[in-house]
Amino acid sequence: MTRLEELVGIRSVTGEESEAVECCRRWLEDAGADEIDRWDVDMATLERDPDYPGREVERDVVPVVAAKLVGDRPGPTVTLTGHVDTVPPGNKWTSDPFIPRRDGDRLYGLGACDMKGGVVVAVESFAAIARRGRDFAGELQIVLVPGEEDGGTGTLAAIRRGWGGDLVIITEPTSRAGSSQIVIAHGGALTFTIEITGRSAHASIAPEGENALDHFWLIHQALKDIEQSINAQETVDLMLALGTPYATNVGKVTGGVWSASVMEHLRAEVRMGVALNETIAAAEERVIREVLAKADADPWLASHPPTVTRTGGAFGSAAISGTHPLVTTLADAAAEVTGQRPANIGVPYGCDMALWQRVGKSTPLVYGPGDIRQAHAPDEWVSLEQVEVVTEVLIRACLDLLQPVMESG
Known part of the structure; x- marks a missing residue:
């Protein structure tokens, strides 16, 4: 052997x-x-x-x-x-x-x-x-x-x-x-856990609740905007040759307790890129700041802000x-x-x-x-x-x- x-x-x-x-x-x-x-x-x-x-x-x-x-x-x-x-x-x-x-x-x-x-x-x-x-x-x-x-x-x-x-x-x-x-x-990568709070209600009167999944789509768009921005700023040819050197990936989403109940909580685990010129601390601050800024423009999320926490390993x-x-x-x-x-x-x-x-x-x-x-x-x-x-x-x-x-x- x-x-x-x-x-x-x-x-x-x-x-x-x-x-x-x-x-x-x-x-x-x-x-x-x-x-x-x-x-x-x-x-x-x-x-x-x-x-x-x-x-x-x-x-x-x-x-x-x-x-x-x-x-x-x-x-x-x-x-x-x-x-x-x-x-x-x-x-x-x-x-x-x-x-x-x-x-x-x-x-x-x-x-x-x-x-x-x-x-x-x-x-x-x-x-x-x-x-x-x-x-x-x-x-x-x-x-x-x-x-x-x-x-x-x-x-x-x-x-x-x-x-x-x-x-x-x-x-x-x-x-x-x-x-x-x-x-x-x-490039590097950080893992974040994002938690969004909704308000539960019976599915028959769903409009009276606040579905956490509906609000997640705004956060998801914020994550894609962050991805586009960081990649647009890259100037190093070796990284530009990769097309998307700093990819965003939503790897896991969980939420809800019952099909007949409006989803009152959502948890997402997300992988975000770290640029060549960034420290881990700077990348963490950038992601959290930009996600919360996007959330602040939404009436429900402004009063019920999501939590954005770096979790897991950091590269x-x-x-x-x-x-x-x-x-x-x-x-x-x-x-x-x-x-x-x-x-x-x-x-x-x-x-x-x-x-x-x-x-x-x-x-x-x-x-x-x-x-x-x-x-x-x-x-x-x-x-x-x-x-x-x-x-x-x-x-x-x-x-x-x-x-x-x-x-x-």
Whole structure:
């Protein structure tokens, strides 16, 4: 059984990652890491952190593992990182999502693409460089975390522990048209819960009540107006190429108690985008302000204002320069291995890149095997050839990056 098959075979839905983290710890021990750090962080401690990103899943602890190789001379710190958690499987799978299945070049299983393939790439790259000895400058780290799917608690825990450094490569899936590209910009996302109060009445005299659903349509239009506005303000070409980089989605609506009663309460869970130039706090304030301003123009909602509360995980946005040495060195390595230079791209979804940049003060990018269209999908799969190719690229790129830092002047 390959490492990828072993990891895919371990259930690690968000909140249940300890076994997968322990598996990775054993791999890093076998690889001959100079230092391994395996720890659990109490969730209550993270909740007190000013940069706590929130979460979707209740849990008591956050299990993390990290390791390092120390070169024989001073130099930069390069960190490979990925998350071991997956979303829950849906009910449309045609085979058991927790039993890895090969079919030609594809390995099927929950998390194969997002992102156990990338985790294995990071481990294999780390192990290969460990076998070469310590004839390099600086330090190579690997940080494997839980809790990415619901906000990034694992990465925050690693940063607060002192892991990370100058350069960070996140091995999330970035493939387009069969080859991995380099993500240098991504949007963010926040989840809000909106609650609207109506007034109940018997359905036979419904006009004497106030149906919360009727008032929700005004709020829904406000959300679409916010979406249109934030996308119209975008000026970065990589994000404009996405069409709608900051999408709004009303994912869940509940309300009412009886078909013959006017709906007196409605609750909606909504996903809103965070622009490249926004902090999470600024995006939260913008959404709440604009929704309440729209509500204030409606007589019923003005006197019965909706509540708009940020809930769940928060994903910030991030961007780095396409000419940064991390980007160009990785692109050079990919061109040498594959004969094709990867493109720099932007993506509309959030990931741990924002935490590494905004909280960890590192320079991060995303590059890994798999196509995001396979992530969270039934019968998720990753290309085994792509896993091997990306591993070779990262070995070459890391060795090129682990060079002495030249003093300016």
